[in-house]
Amino acid sequence: MPDIKMKKEWWLSIRLIHWSVVISVFTLLISGFYIATPITFGSGATPDKFYMGNIRSIHTFFGAFLTFLMLWRAYLGLFAKFHARWTDLLAWTDLDNLITQIRFYLLLSEKKPSHRYQYGPLQALAYNGLIFLQIMIILTGLIMVGANIHAGLSLWLGNFLKPVEIAMGGLAGVRMIHHIIAWGFILFIMVHVYMAVWIDIVYKEGTISSMISGRVFRKAE
Ligand code: HEM
Numbered sequence: 769m770p771d772i773k774m775k776k777e778w779w780l781s782i783r784l785i786h787w788s789v790v791i792s793v794f795t796l797l798i799s800g801f802y803i804a805t806p807i808t809f810g811s812g813a814t815p816d817k818f819y820m821g822n823i824r825s826i827h828t829f830f831g832a833f834l835t836f837l838m839l840w841r842a843y844l845g846l847f848a849k850f851h852a853r854w855t856d857l858l859a860w861t862d863l864d865n866l867i868t869q870i871r872f873y874l875l876l877s878e879k880k881p882s883h884r885y886q887y888g889p890l891q892a893l894a895y896n897g898l899i900f901l902q903i904m905i906i907l908t909g910l911i912m913v914g915a916n917i918h919a920g921l922s923l924w925l926g927n928f929l930k931p932v933e934i935a936m937g938g939l940a941g942v943r944m945i946h947h948i949i950a951w952g953f954i955l956f957i958m959v960h961v962y963m964a965v966w967i968d969i970v971y972k973e974g975t976i977s978s979m980i981s982g983r984v985f986r987k988a989e
């Protein structure tokens with residue numbers, strides 16, 4: 769029997785952030801695609817047809833929540849006393865390990881990549897892409913909130929982000945870019961969930977349940 773050790777991999781706040789992000793992103797995808805192609809009601813009194821307004825409120829609320837979650841994760845990446853360091857995003861810079869991982873994934877070699885960082889090299893690349901998507905969708909979202917709600921923080925943020933709005937060709941361009949990035953999220957989720965299941969089956973370390981319990985079961989090295 770190999771010597772298998774239990775190791776704490778994900779602290780509670782990371783797990784809370786992860787599953788809150790999942791709930792937010794799924795709600796944002798559903799409400800966002802409704803905003804893009806709404807159902808129109810031909811008849812009935814106007815006050816009973818505020819469906820779109822409600823969906824936009826839900827979308828804006830979860831948009832603000834996603835922004836908060838991202839700031840929280842960034843704070844942990846910089847200052848946490850437990851393992852949540854932003855430097856794990858640099859795992860892909862270990863090029864030998866990156867090549868080892870690609871060869872392993874293509875079933876060209878049985879040698880697994882080493883565990884020097886919390887993430888594998890390709891995983892780190894994917895998370896760098898996710899952070900870029902998240903920043904862009906939040907910026908474009910905040911510009912649109914600023915255009916909708918002309919008061920307080922949203923107005924201030926809208927004005928502050930005016931140069932970004934102009935660079936994107938105005939509000940129509942901002943909305944189109946926001947929509948395209950939403951598809952980037954769908955792509956990320958498909959690859960991420962596929963890889964989580966694949967790693968769970970191939971490594972047999974309890975990867976998926978580790979995002980709930982926080983613990984993996986790893987062979988002693
Ligand atoms: C994963 C995150 C998100 C996804 C998948 C998403 C998706 C979408 C989609 C598909 C639309 C419709 C665009 C169109 O009409 O073609 C939309 C609209 C909108 N989104 Fe998001 N969004 C996300 C995050 C955010 C965030 C963070 C904010 C703000 C903080 C935000 C604010 C808005 C606003 C205000 C609109 C309305 C545009 C309008 O009323 O015409 N979204 N979103």
Ligand code: HEM
Nearest residue numbers: 782786789790793794886887895957960961964975976979
């Ligand atoms: C909107 C969808 C999702 C996003 C944006 C997302 C994002 C992330 C991020 C950023 C991490 C790294 C954790 C950190 O250091 O903060 C992570 C890890 C993880 N996620 Fe997700 N995730 C999503 C959905 C899911 C779903 C549906 C599953 C279930 C299969 C899942 C399973 C995992 C697992 C198992 C890990 C740990 C991987 C490892 O051991 O390295 N994720 N996810």
